Amino acid sequence: MAITTVVFDVNETLSDLTPMGARFAALGAPEGLGPLWFAATLREGMAQATGGELTPFAELATATAAGLLRRHGVADPDAGARHVVDGFLELPVHDDVHGGVAALRSAGLRLVTLSNGAASVAERLLGDHGLREQFDAVLSVEDAGIWKPAPASYAYALQACGVDAAESVMVAVHPWDLHGAARAGMATAWLDRHGDTWPGYLTPPTFTVGALPELAGHLA
């Protein structure tokens, strides 16, 4: 079955989270807390998913940021955490996103997003960068009731789009996301911008690209 629908992860796949480190630094905490905070937020969301529960991304991200800021002696960790999480509303997209989206649209593919974050945050990101009209739907696992990479999160997106798993491809920088999509029967495209190594314990991706514009060549 030919691929008709491209499902994009949002955080780090479309958006560039690098500026989040500066938000910690502005509060007097180490800039390196940015990656730790994001990993810990994902850990929290996935922990809840192992029991069939979901708390919205922003609530987990805020609590996790506050905890890190408190440990680092920031005076008002709750206000600081709001400052950090507000950074999601001002993120850039990666340099390869505009060209990649244009190439996929030119190839006649339908584009949607599926984020562990809120749909409103993805709407804001796409809108701010002139990309919103290129996407047919902006979906969040909050409407699925469970985070990626739980199987039901992908099933929700496919049902919302009215497509079979076999005619879809999940695009992400995170191997765990693609492993979950592969479990759900989707093709997978690993956007490996850093020349990383695929983790041997996960299902290998269908396609691997170093930048998003390369993907259209695989799908056309």
Added chain:
Amino acid sequence: MAITTVVFDVNETLSDLTPMGARFAALGAPEGLGPLWFAATLREGMAQATGGELTPFAELATATAAGLLRRHGVADPDAGARHVVDGFLELPVHDDVHGGVAALRSAGLRLVTLSNGAASVAERLLGDHGLREQFDAVLSVEDAGIWKPAPASYAYALQACGVDAAESVMVAVHPWDLHGAARAGMATAWLDRHGDTWPGYLTPPTFTVGALPELAGHLA
């Protein structure tokens, strides 16, 4: 029903992971990668648990360490990752562990461990610090087939010990672990060594202590 059995988490709850940062530093990478690496390893294990899958802790920890070392330009990231993960075999226990274990044993309680890591690593830790004979069983989720905080991981431990959830208490520094134990019907004891704030989206712990010896007073 009175509590008869105390189930301990191992990593960070009994062991002190602080020296793991020095292992990254010895390879020329930032010492701050220690906490990021541990959070990312947990994220990987929980991601797999959302789909009912399990990969052993050491394999996830090695792959995650190698990825971080590669990103930081370390020449042989696979050998470096083995150096990092070998650090689990030389960890200290926290200062309050010996006194806490002695007090709980004096109160007539049965002690066991339940780790997301390998049972052999926990055996080594307890043996090296003269604590092994205080514990009736050293259990790993690898024998449950799924990581904490999935419900089946705690059910496995309770069955292995032959105790009802209502006569057990889970002890951990990680709120997500205690939330999972509470879902499984266990009492929970939060070991809050750093004066952290309990995350509002998780079931509050039955007991909170700042150091392990305080727990015996709650259970006696």
